[in-house]
Amino acid sequence: MNPDSMGRNNMKMSKKAMIKNFFKMEAAGGILLVSTALLAILIANSPLYSYYTFLIDTPFMIKIGTMELNKPLLLWVNDGLMAIFFLLVGLELKREFVEGELSDIKNIILPGLGAFGGMAVPAIIYISLNSNDPMAMRGWAIPSATDIAFALGVLSLLGSRVPTILKVFLTSIAIFDDIGAIVIIALFYTSKISLTPLIVTGVCIAILYLFNRRGIVTKSMYIIIGVVMWVAMLKSGVHATLTGVILAMFIPMRTRTNPDVSPLKSMEHDLHSAVAYIILPVFAFFNAGVNLRGMGLDQVFHSVPLGIALGLFFGKQIGVLGFCWLGVKLRITKLPKEMPFMSLYGIAALCGIGFTMSLFIGSLAFEETVGNQVFDERLGIILGSLFSGILGYLVLRKSLRHRLSQ
Numbered sequence: 001m002n003p004d005s006m007g008r009n010n011m012k013m014s015k016k017a018m019i020k021n022f023f024k025m026e027a028a029g030g031i032l033l034v035s036t037a038l039l040a041i042l043i044a045n046s047p048l049y050s051y052y053t054f055l056i057d058t059p060f061m062i063k064i065g066t067m068e069l070n071k072p073l074l075l076w077v078n079d080g081l082m083a084i085f086f087l088l089v090g091l092e093l094k095r096e097f098v099e100g101e102l103s104d105i106k107n108i109i110l111p112g113l114g115a116f117g118g119m120a121v122p123a124i125i126y127i128s129l130n131s132n133d134p135m136a137m138r139g140w141a142i143p144s145a146t147d148i149a150f151a152l153g154v155l156s157l158l159g160s161r162v163p164t165i166l167k168v169f170l171t172s173i174a175i176f177d178d179i180g181a182i183v184i185i186a187l188f189y190t191s192k193i194s195l196t197p198l199i200v201t202g203v204c205i206a207i208l209y210l211f212n213r214r215g216i217v218t219k220s221m222y223i224i225i226g227v228v229m230w231v232a233m234l235k236s237g238v239h240a241t242l243t244g245v246i247l248a249m250f251i252p253m254r255t256r257t258n259p260d261v262s263p264l265k266s267m268e269h270d271l272h273s274a275v276a277y278i279i280l281p282v283f284a285f286f287n288a289g290v291n292l293r294g295m296g297l298d299q300v301f302h303s304v305p306l307g308i309a310l311g312l313f314f315g316k317q318i319g320v321l322g323f324c325w326l327g328v329k330l331r332i333t334k335l336p337k338e339m340p341f342m343s344l345y346g347i348a349a350l351c352g353i354g355f356t357m358s359l360f361i362g363s364l365a366f367e368e369t370v371g372n373q374v375f376d377e378r379l380g381i382i383l384g385s386l387f388s389g390i391l392g393y394l395v396l397r398k399s400l401r402h403r404l405s406q
Helices: 003-024 028-044 049-057 073-099 109-130 148-156 164-188 195-213 219-236 242-250 263-287 303-329 341-350 355-365 377-405
Strands: 059-064 067-072
Touching (some): 028 355, 049 073, 059 073, 067 073, 073 164, 073 219, 073 242, 073 355, 109 164, 148 341, 148 355, 148 377, 164 242, 164 341, 164 355, 219 242, 219 263, 263 355, 341 377
């Protein structure tokens, strides 16, 4: 083999090794998410913007007999791919409550208080700025969300210095946050109900229940019923992404013949890479393309993006830290030894990274007013999440450095 070909082979092998090492990083999903979001923003503010809008607005139709699903690609991503994301969220929720950290009531109180405050205070800040505008009030829940993938990605940048308890606490808050988001979507972002598809949804749920009770562990059977339920939910007016959560609740944790085998954990493992490295980056690319050209101060400081940014940045800090502090002072709960208040403050700041879930709720809140609004809620989401991530990182770096120097 000549030296040139050997050199090319070595370069190929080194590139493959770099790619493998990248995807082994805990922060890989967050980095990819940020990269695709930045790419969307760059394209949206370049001569390629028309091609970007053409892509996300391109209609895609599936027709079987008289049944027809005809949506732009943006809604296929938001209603379809995000249902898979919510399936993974549901699987993680079930695992945590059945045998994870949240199976012990002692581990629930502190993150539960933090999550409640972290949802309530941002919403109050937003409402206080937008209470006089009925259209703007549709977005009250946007700053209540936390993007766990992004937040953990920032936390992982601090390396092995981060105590496990901080990761567990942040994950626990995000889990309660996800529960809150699921409830909010179900109650407040559901359109007019259509009875017949809702009955089909109920039948699907009954079938899934029977599968679970009879100990059926073949995942494909659950997925087939899940797809039928997704279509029915889409037609019923209840947001279709909730299908993922409902389906997850019926996936068996254990098999009857071999307790060491977990269909739920197997499905969670199978979905994790697809969600982290494909679904969420695609969602970010389709939803983060904010066109800043011609945007004036009136739009930047409009009460909607301003309320979102302030809710994420200040509201999350005040809500998470304040409610946890109150719980400790009232002796309802206590702080773990490895989590001083400065570390708690850093985690509270990281909870202000709303990105993925905030973008998703924003798409639900204002999907009927696209093109008619004088604001872009995504600007507030991006700014609030960005500053929250920077502050959280800096506070935690100082806190961990102080802890190690003791």
